[in-house]
Amino acid sequence: MLLHARDLVQRFDGTTVLDGLSLTTGDIQSLVLVGPSGGGKTTLLRILSGLDVPAGGSVSFDGVPLPRDEAALRDYRRTVGTVFQAYNLFPHLSALDNLLLPLVHVHGLTPAAARERVREPLERFHLAAHAHKRPAELSGGQKQRIAILRALVVRPRRLFFDEPTSALDPEMTSEVLEMIRKLKAEGVQFVMVTHEMAFARSIADEIAFVSDGRVLASGAPADILDRCADERLRSFFSRILI
Amino acid sequence: MCYADRMPRWLAHVVVVAVFAALVAAAFARIEYAWNWAGVWEYRQKFVQGWLATVGISFAALVVSMLVGGVAALCLSSRLPLVEAVGRVYVEFIRGTPLLVQLLIGFYVVASAVGLDNRYVVGTLVLSLFSGAYMAEIFRGGLAAIPQAQRDSARAIGLTPWQTLRLVILPQALRLVLPPVAGQLVSLIKDSSLLSVIAISEFTLNAQEVNAFTYSTLESYLPLAAGYLLLTLPLSALARWLESRVRFEA
Structure with a gap:
């Protein structure tokens, strides 16, 4: 996917969350958005996934602009x-x-075709035994893997993950990250917001650092995580990386 | 652990009803009330006819009040100020004034003005509008209790607003509103007794007439209580059964 976002502006109740954000990627399979809480990552992801319309600016994937009307x-x-x-x-x-x-x-x-469609993925991700349970009977990791499957079985062009492991304990986190790793190996395209830096480094084709409603830096993981000169990035990474 | 912790639920109900009945019987015995069932028995047909009228009116009002309540709840939840105001004014006026006054004005003023002279239709409509106002608040609360995340999730998979309401919001809201809706329907059945003030020959009016003919007040009104219970108890049981069917943990 080639993502091109230009001058994105988003405000909620007078607070500016995206402040002229621009981001252009190469033709990549996976983009990871990192940065401090409240910096605008989720807001950007909601625009990219078509849930919200920006107050200003434009987005295109592979040269096709995102529409603005609800239908x-x-x-x-x-x-x-x-x-x-x-x-x-x-x-x-x-x-x-x-x-x-x-x-x-x-x-x-x-319904029969739909059942047939989900049978194999349920087995592949070891969820077939839990298929008849209600969400309340599933662990957090199982719930999140079902949620990923729900997004996946419709054969989407790409997936958007909004901090998919933030509500999970370490063991369940690795369950979910392992699943995302498998999807990457299968060629699934995705954009992901995460605080899992080690995972971001290994999975991302490009990383974008979002802070104060803008992209402060973007590029290959090594460039962003190791060689970045920006003071705000270095202070952010020094706080979250041990 | 004592037996009371383990006794079957139905037996517990039987015990409580028996104790309550014994207390009431003791009270009657103490005042040495002279029963006159024979006089009332003469008029048993009136009880049956009145009860059937109440069943019909209640059922019709039950259906219409849920429709009215549903529409009013959507008005209350509307983002359009004028639509929201219509819903709000309706709910507050109806809930804030006595059904008695609504019936009198509805029948003698509004219905007369528009030339609607079937008192059964007017009475059922007024009762539906009355109960609908309470339903509206119950439904609105049920809709509002579904987290925004559910709507987000529905939009994310591409559901239309109507599909979101039908497949995601309503099934979850149903679970929340069933108990208060059942309570409101029980109230509606009893509130139908007020239709006697516009001379609708329902259950209560017939009991009042039997009382006037026989001067046997308690013998006229005790069957009245039993007749209403005969309607409300199955309704409550049905609601509890439905509740168990739609139960799930959020």
Whole structure:
């Protein structure tokens, strides 16, 4: 994917969250957004995934600009997948029904075809035994892996992860990161917000450092994490890296 | 551990009802009330007819009040100020004034003005509007209790607003509103007794008439209480069963 974001502005109740953010990537498979809390990472991700419309500026993927009206944006969201920090599974449906719902109601598969579609991924990620449980009966790691599968089984062009492991303990975190690593190996494109720096370094084709509503630096992981001259980056990394 | 911790639920209910009935019976025995069931028995047809009228009116008002409440709840949740105001004014006026006054004005003023003279239709409509105002607040609360994250998630997978309401919001809100809705429906059935003031021949009016004919007040009104329980108890049981069907942990 070639991402090109230009002069993005976003305000909530008079607070400027994105302040003329611009970011251009090479033709990459994975982009990781890092930076301090409140810096605008999630806001940027919500715009990229078509959930919010920026107050100003424009975004394009592979040269195709994101639409601004809700109906066209909904069509766009149907071609991508979004995974949230707090799983956001539907609590009244079983894990399986959470996976089937978008396939049947959005993508027009018959229930039988949808079941067939999710059977193999459920097995591959060791979730078949939990498919009939409601979200409340699943561990945090299982919930998040189901949420990733729900985004994945519709065969999206790319996935967006918003701090997918922030609510998880270390063991579950590694479960979920391992799954994302597998997806990368299978060629899935994604943009991810995370605080897992070691993981970001190993998985990202490019890293963008977002702070104060702007991209302060972007490029290959080594360039950003090791050789960056910017004072704000170095102070950020010195605080979160041991 | 004592037996009271382990006794079956149905047995507990039977015990409590038996003790309560014994207390009431003791009270009647103490005042040495002279029962006159024979006089009232003559008029048993009136009880049956009145009860059936109440069943019909309650059922119709139950359906209409849920529709009215649903629409009003959507008004209350609207982002358009004028639509929200319509819902708010309706709910506050209806909840803040007595049903008695609403029935009298609804029948003698509004219905007369528009030429609607079927008192059963008018009575059912007024009762539905009355109950609908309470339903509206219950539904609005249920809708508002669903976290924003659920709407985000629904949008993220590409659901339309209507699909989001139908597949995500309503099934979860249903679980929340079932107990208060059941309570409101029980109230509605009892509130229908006020329709007697516009001379609708429902259960309460018939009991009042039997009382006037026989001068046997308690013998006229005790069957009235039993008749309402006959409607409200199954309704409560049905609500509890539905509640167990839609239960899940959020």
